[in-house]
Amino acid sequence: MGAFFLNNPISVAPNLLTKTSNFMCDWCCIDGSLMWKKNKNKNMVLYCQSSSGIVKTSNGLPAILTERSSSSPIPSMAADQSSGLIDAGSLVLSPNSKIQEDVAAKDLVPYSSTTNKSFMEFPEGIGIVRFLKGKQLLITGATGFLGKVLIEKILRTVPDVGKIYVMIKAKSKEAAVERLKSEIITTQLFKCLQQTHGQSYKTFMLSKLIPVLGNVCESNLGIEPDLADEIANEVDIIVNSAANTTFDERYDVALDINTQGPYRLMTFAKRCTKLQLFLQVSTAYVNGQRQGRILEKPFCIGESIARERVTSEILTGSLPVLDVKAEIKLALESREALQENLVAQKMKELGLERARIFGWQDTYVFTKAMGEMLIDNMRGEIPVAIIRPSVIESTYKEPFPGWMEGNRMMDPIVLYYGKGQLTGFLVDPEGVLDVVPADMVVNATLAAMAKHGATGKPGINIYQIASSVVNPLVFQDLAGLLFEHFSSSPYMDSRGRPIQVPKMKLFSSMCDFSSHIWTEAVQRSGRVLAPDVSSQGKLSKRLDTICRKSVEQAKYLANIYEPYTFYGGRFDNSNTQKLMEVMSEEERRSFAFDVGSIDWRDYISNVHIPGLRRHVMKGRGTCTAN
Numbered sequence: 202m203g204a205f206f207l208n209n210p211i212s213v214a215p216n217l218l219t220k221t222s223n224f225m226c227d228w229c230c231i232d233g234s235l236m237w238k239k240n241k242n243k244n245m246v247l248y249c250q251s252s253s254g255i256v257k258t259s260n261g262l263p264a265i266l267t268e269r270s271s272s273s274p275i276p277s278m279a280a281d282q283s284s285g286l287i288d289a290g291s292l293v294l295s296p297n298s299k300i301q302e303d304v305a306a307k308d309l310v311p312y313s314s315t316t317n318k319s320f321m322e323f324p325e326g327i328g329i330v331r332f333l334k335g336k337q338l339l340i341t342g343a344t345g346f347l348g349k350v351l352i353e354k355i356l357r358t359v360p361d362v363g364k365i366y367v368m369i370k371a372k373s374k375e376a377a378v379e380r381l382k383s384e385i386i387t388t389q390l391f392k393c394l395q396q397t398h399g400q401s402y403k404t405f406m407l408s409k410l411i412p413v414l415g416n417v418c419e420s421n422l423g424i425e426p427d428l429a430d431e432i433a434n435e436v437d438i439i440v441n442s443a444a445n446t447t448f449d450e451r452y453d454v455a456l457d458i459n460t461q462g463p464y465r466l467m468t469f470a471k472r473c474t475k476l477q478l479f480l481q482v483s484t485a486y487v488n489g490q491r492q493g494r495i496l497e498k499p500f501c502i503g504e505s506i507a508r509e510r511v512t513s514e515i516l517t518g519s520l521p522v523l524d525v526k527a528e529i530k531l532a533l534e535s536r537e538a539l540q541e542n543l544v545a546q547k548m549k550e551l552g553l554e555r556a557r558i559f560g561w562q563d564t565y566v567f568t569k570a571m572g573e574m575l576i577d578n579m580r581g582e583i584p585v586a587i588i589r590p591s592v593i594e595s596t597y598k599e600p601f602p603g604w605m606e607g608n609r610m611m612d613p614i615v616l617y618y619g620k621g622q623l624t625g626f627l628v629d630p631e632g633v634l635d636v637v638p639a640d641m642v643v644n645a646t647l648a649a650m651a652k653h654g655a656t657g658k659p660g661i662n663i664y665q666i667a668s669s670v671v672n673p674l675v676f677q678d679l680a681g682l683l684f685e686h687f688s689s690s691p692y693m694d695s696r697g698r699p700i701q702v703p704k705m706k707l708f709s710s711m712c713d714f715s716s717h718i719w720t721e722a723v724q725r726s727g728r729v730l731a732p733d734v735s736s737q738g739k740l741s742k743r744l745d746t747i748c749r750k751s752v753e754q755a756k757y758l759a760n761i762y763e764p765y766t767f768y769g770g771r772f773d774n775s776n777t778q779k780l781m782e783v784m785s786e787e788e789r790r791s792f793a794f795d796v797g798s799i800d801w802r803d804y805i806s807n808v809h810i811p812g813l814r815r816h817v818m819k820g821r822g823t824c825t826a827n
C-alpha cells in the first residue's frame with residue numbers, strides 16, 4: 202500500500218525549509234522528458250506527464266488507488282503517531298489537462314442552489330414495488346459497498362421479492378455461505394431488517410438470499426452447471442455490480458473483471474429464458490476526458506474519447522482505433538513476455554498508458570468503459586440499463602444516515618486532515634467533487650430497473666447519478682466544511698488531546714504541492730528525530746531519503762488523482778431527472794434520489810463525516826462527548 206511519509210521523525214532547523222522548498226521546485230522538473238501543462242486560469246503548472254502519456258512512476262511505489270479500499274484499514278490513532286506513515290493508498294483525486302474554460306457558464310449552478318422542480322403528477326408512478334414483487338434476481342458484487350445497500354433496500358421495501366441469487370467469490374460452497382452470513386446478513390447495515398423480523402430474521406434472509414459460488418473472471422462465471430441452469434431458468438433481472446475499482450490496477454486484472462466480466466455475464470444472460478433486464482453498474486467517470494456538460498450517451502464499440510476530442514481529420518487519422526479484443530490480447534501477450542518480478546509494476550504502467558492514449562484518465566474507468574461497449578455490442582434483444590454514479594459516499598437517510606464501508610475516494614484525505622497529518626492537497630479550489638450518497642444511487646437503480654424491466658423493450662438506457670450539474674459541491678466549500686467540522690469536533694490524539702487543524706491549503710500547482718509536502722515532512726519528522734539534523738543544520742541522509750520518498754509518492758498519487766481534482770466535465774443527469782418525474786408521490790418519498798435537494802453542509806458535517814468516524818474509524822480518536 203502506498204504511503205505518504207508525512208509524519209517522519211526528524212528535526213530540522215527552520216532555515217532549511219526555504220532551501221528545501223526551492224529544491225522541490227527544481228526537483229519537479231528534474232526529468233527533461235517530463236512535460237508540464239499550464240493551467241490558463243491560474244498561470245501555474247498543473248501536472249506532468251511523459252510525452253508518451255505515461256505517468257512517471259517512482260521505483261518501489263506500491264500505490265493502490267481505489268474508489269474503495271476496505272482492505273486497507275486506517276491505522277489507529279496510536280499507530281498513526283508512532284509509525285510516521287500516512288496511508289495514501291486510496292487518496293482520491295486525478296483529472297484532465299483541460300480545465301474549467303470548457304465548461305459553459307450556463308452549465309454551472311452555484312454551490313448553494315438546489316433544484317426546486319414541480320414534478321408532473323404520475324399517480325401510478327413507475328410501480329417499483331409492484332414490479333419487484335416475486336422477481337428473481339442475480340446480483341454480482343453483493344459483498345461490496347453498493348451491493349449491500351441495494352440488497353438491504355430491496356428486502357426492506359419489497360419483502361415478497363423472489364429469490365436473490367448472490368454471486369460470491371470463495372474457495373467452496375461452504376465458504377460462500379459463510380461470507381453471506383458474515384459480510385451481509387450480520388452487518389449493521391441490516392439492523393432495521395433485524396428489528397422488523399426479530400427472531401425470524403436469519404430464516405427470512407436465508408430464504409431470500411441464495412449464495413452462488415462464482416467469479417465473473419471464470420468461464421461460465423464459475424457457477425456449477427446445475428445451479429447455472431436453475432438461475433438461467435428462473436432469473437428476471439441481472440445486476441452486475443462486481444468490479445475492480447483500483448484506479449491504477451494491473452491492466453490484465455482490470456480487463457478481466459471490468460471488461461470481460463460484463464461480457465461473460467452478458468453471455469450468460471443470453472441463456473436466461475425469462476430475463477427482463479440486464480443492469481450494469483458503471484461509473485460516471487467512464488466519460489474520461491470529456492469536457493463541459495456530459496450527456497448520458499451510450500458507448501459504441503470502438504469509440505474513444507481521444508478521437509472524439511480531436512476535430513481535425515488529419516489528426517484523427519494518426520490516433521489508434523480502440524479495438525477491445527486487441528487490448529485484451531495486448532495485455533495477455535505483455536504479461537507473458539514479462540519477467541515475473543516485473544509483471545505487477547509493468548502491467549500497472551501499461552494500463553495507465555493505454556487509458557491515456559485513448560482519452561481516459563486511468564485503467565479503472567477505461568476498462569469500465571470498454572465493459573459498457575461490449576454490453577452494447579452484445580445486447581441484441583435484451584433490455585439494458587446502465588447506471589453511472591459519480592463518487593458514491595455514505596447513505597443520506599436510509600436505512601439510516603451515514604452508513605458506509607471502507608476507506609473510499611475522498612475519505613482518506615478527510616481523515617488524514619482531521620488527524621492533522623495532511624494540511625493541503627493538489628486540487629482546483631473552484632473545481633467540483635461530484636458526490637452522491639449510496640442510498641440515492643440504489644433508489645435510482647431500482648427506479649430504472651422497474652421502468653425498463655416492466656416494459657421489456659430492447660434498448661440501452663443510461664442514467665448518470667451525479668450532482669455536479671444540479672447541485673455542485675465546490676472543493677473550496679468542501680475544505681471549509683471540513684475545517685468547520687474538525688474545529689468543532691476535533692480528533693483526539695493518542696493522549697486524548699484535541700488535534701487542532703488549520704484551514705486546508707488547496708494547491709493548483711504540483712510544484713507548490715510538492716514543496717508543501719516536503720516542508721511538512723521535514724517539520725513533522727523534526728519533532729521526533731532531532732539527532733538526524735547535524736549541528737550545521739544539514740539534513741541527515743536518512744531524513745533526506747524519507748522526505749524525498751514522501752514527495753515522490755505524493756506526486757505520483759496527485760498525478761493519478763488529478764483527473765478527479767481538476768475534472769473538466771460535469772455529468773448531465775437529465776435521464777435520471779426524468780425518471781424522478783414519472784414517479785408517484787409515494788415513490789418519490791420511498792425511493793428518493795433528488796441530488797439537487799442535498800444540503801451539502803448538513804450532509805458533510807452531520808451525516809458523512811460522523812458516519813466515517815463511526816463506521817470506518819470505529820470511533821477511534823473521537824471522545825465520548827462527540
Ligand SMILES: NC(=O)c1ccc[n+]([C@@H]2O[C@H](COP(=O)([O-])OP(=O)(O)OC[C@H]3O[C@@H](n4cnc5c(N)ncnc54)[C@H](OP(=O)(O)O)[C@@H]3O)[C@@H](O)[C@H]2O)c1
Binds near residue numbers: 269341343441442593
Ligand atoms: N464506490 C464508488 O464510489 C463507485 C462510484 C461509481 C461507480 N461504482 C461502481 O459501483 C459498483 C460497486 O462498487 P463498490 O464501491 O460497491 O465496489 P466494492 O465495494 O469494491 O465491491 C466490489 C464487489 O465486486 C466483487 N468482485 C470483484 N471481483 C469479482 C469477481 N472476479 N467475480 C465476482 N465478484 C467480484 C467484490 O467481491 P469480493 O468481496 O469478493 O472482493 C465486491 O463484492 C462497481 O461496479 C463500481 O465500478 C462505484
